Amino acid sequence: GQQLNQSPQSMFIQEGEDVSMNCTSSSIFNTWLWYKQDPGEGPVLLIALYKAGELTSNGRLTAQFGITRKDSFLNISASIPSDVGIYFCAGQLGGTYKYIFGTGTRLKVLA
Amino acid sequence: EPEVTQTPSHQVTQMGQEVILRCVPISNHLYFYWYRQILGQKVEFLVSFYNNEISEKSEIFDDQFSVERPDGSNFTLKIRSTKLEDSAMYFCASSVGYRVEYTFGSGTRLTVV
Numbered sequence: 001g002q003q004l005n006q007s008p009q010s011m012f013i014q015e016g017e018d019v020s021m022n023c024t025s026s027s028i029f030n031t032w033l034w035y036k037q038d039p040g041e042g043p044v045l046l047i048a049l050y051k052a053g054e055l056t057s058n059g060r061l062t063a064q065f066g067i068t069r070k071d072s073f074l075n076i077s078a079s080i081p082s083d084v085g086i087y088f089c090a091g092q093l094g095g096t097y098k099y100i101f102g103t104g105t106r107l108k109v110l111a
Numbered sequence: 112e113p114e115v116t117q118t119p120s121h122q123v124t125q126m127g128q129e130v131i132l133r134c135v136p137i138s139n140h141l142y143f144y145w146y147r148q149i150l151g152q153k154v155e156f157l158v159s160f161y162n163n164e165i166s167e168k169s170e171i172f173d174d175q176f177s178v179e180r181p182d183g184s185n186f187t188l189k190i191r192s193t194k195l196e197d198s199a200m201y202f203c204a205s206s207v208g209y210r211v212e213y214t215f216g217s218g219t220r221l222t223v224v
Contacts, residue, residue, distance in 0.1 A: 042115075045212050098156040101156075
């Protein structure tokens with residue numbers, strides 16, 4: 001089946017640093033979503049992307065829908081301790097209702 | 112802010128027993144979904160439901176699984192005869208359309224012993 005490769009798998013960063021993570025696939029997606037998941041909780045939507053090339057910000061978060069429609073990235077600027085968690089990308093293929101989730105990036109912020 | 116509500120938050124069941132996981136989607140949403148997440152792994156699609164019928168399902172969603180919208184507010188996932196490998200977090204989600212973002216519930220942790 002379709003796979004979304006998300007990298008890095010995990011990262012430790014210092015508070016105040018910027019963070020980048022991305023998702024890539026061999027498939028073409030119509031929609032990209034980025035979610036954050038805290039332990040024991042459900043995923044919480046951060047950013048939704050609907051068009052190739054689209055660049056969208058939500059506070060300190062910026063995400064882009066890759067021009068080839070096969071990738072997306074998420075940047076977090078000036079990280080803070082509460083940014084700790086697992087970040088998932090999710091892509092929706094054309095003609096389907098489901099989203100395919102990436103493998104997740106576990107972020108740890110050192111104060 | 113509207114929420115998707117799931118109950119119970121944690122359920123422990125014996126292997127072979129039936130379980131029903133319950134969800135109350137956001138009231139004006141039309142599309143409903145179940146996903147699961149085995150501990151430490153990614154979120155996996157199980158099924159989508161629209162207009163009182165299954166619109167799409169994954170290979171995980173076999174004959175042991177069923178979904179129902181018994182009234183205007185609840186959306187349930189039934190596992191007929193649970194197996195150890197069914198232990199996971201089960202997330203319900205809903206959306207206003209199918210090519211838009213989902214809102215997820217907080218999940219039900221199912222433990223099969």
